[in-house]
Amino acid sequence: MRPVLGESPLRAxxxxxxxxxxxxxxxxxxxxxxxxxxxxxxxETAGLKVAIRYDSAAMLHRRHGGQNELLGRAVGVKNxxxxxxxxxxxxxxxxxxxxxxxxxxxxxxxQTPALAWLLQDAxxxxxxxxxxxxxxxxxxxxxxxxxxxAQSLGAATVIYIDPMFPERKKAAAVKxxxxxxxxxxxxxxxxxxxxxxxxxQAVDRIVVKRPVKAPVLGERKASFSLSGKSVRFDVFVRxxxxxx
Numbered sequence: 366m367r368p369v370l371g372e373s374p375l376r377a378x379x380x381x382x383x384x385x386x387x388x389x390x391x392x393x394x395x396x397x398x399x400x401x402x403x404x405x406x407x408x409e410t411a412g413l414k415v416a417i418r419y420d421s422a423a424m425l426h427r428r429h430g431g432q433n434e435l436l437g438r439a440v441g442v443k444n445x446x447x448x449x450x451x452x453x454x455x456x457x458x459x460x461x462x463x464x465x466x467x468x469x470x471x472x473x474x475x476q477t478p479a480l481a482w483l484l485q486d487a488x489x490x491x492x493x494x495x496x497x498x499x500x501x502x503x504x505x506x507x508x509x510x511x512x513x514x515a516q517s518l519g520a521a522t523v524i525y526i527d528p529m530f531p532e533r534k535k536a537a538a539v540k541x542x543x544x545x546x547x548x549x550x551x552x553x554x555x556x557x558x559x560x561x562x563x564x565x566q567a568v569d570r571i572v573v574k575r576p577v578k579a580p581v582l583g584e585r586k587a588s589f590s591l592s593g594k595s596v597r598f599d600v601f602v603r604x605x606x607x608x609x
Contacts, residue, residue, distance in 0.1 A: 373403040376401050380482060399483065405418070408479070413542070415546075417484060420495070431593070433463050433467065441570060450522070451513075451522050451524050453474055453524055454513070455480065455508065456529060458473050460525065460574070462502055466502040471505060471507070480549060481508055524563045526563060526573045529547060555582070564583065574598055575599060576596060577595055587599040
């Protein structure tokens with residue numbers, strides 16, 4: 366995997382140096398490439414492009430989606446409560462953006478360096494978006510490049526885990542995107558080790574995103590679950606707060 370020439374050789378070279386990846390603007394490969402342009406960047410392989418744009422039409426539409434309410438309820442968002450969230454599976458940060466848009470402060474932990482770079486770049490772009498709501502949400506997002514399982518979290522935190530299993534009924538492009546992220550990930554145990562780590566943290570709750578008919582991740586029984594048409598949020602409450 367390597368950054369390649371886009372609209373901005375200087376930005377691509379700077380990204381390559383930061384990520385300690387080779388820079389070659391001309392030669393294409395069959396591997397996943399990080400392509401860096403003047404004002405955008407994306408991952409690409411075999412004609413599939415995956416970009417992160419929090420002010421894209423799709424993300425602006427998602428701000429009003431019904432699934433957002435389920436996700437907010439799962440992490441414990443209320444009118445007077447906006448939890449601190451540790452997204453242990455940063456990925457493309459779409460759910461993290463939704464949570465930030467709902468008022469949560471979110472740390473996205475991503476162990477794949479190129480993805481962490483892409484997330485940080487997307488947040489910087491969102492912070493100068495023409496959409497005020499996007500700028501506000503981006504201001505509540507922080508990227509941590511590293512392994513979630515090396516972190517120690519306090520009681521005021523909600524851990525969010527999305528093992529990124531593609532649904533069978535999803536479009537082919539969505540499946541390929543999920544497969545790309547799984548390929549980049551160093552873990553192949555389906556999230557089991559993350560769940561074991563999360564269970565050892567002194568946090569308020571753990572929220573796990575699952576396909577609606579998938580089994581619960583790990584051996585513990587969920588405190589409760591919230592289901593939509595295609596996804597389910599399993600909630601493991603660790604420390605009940607006043608009013609719950």
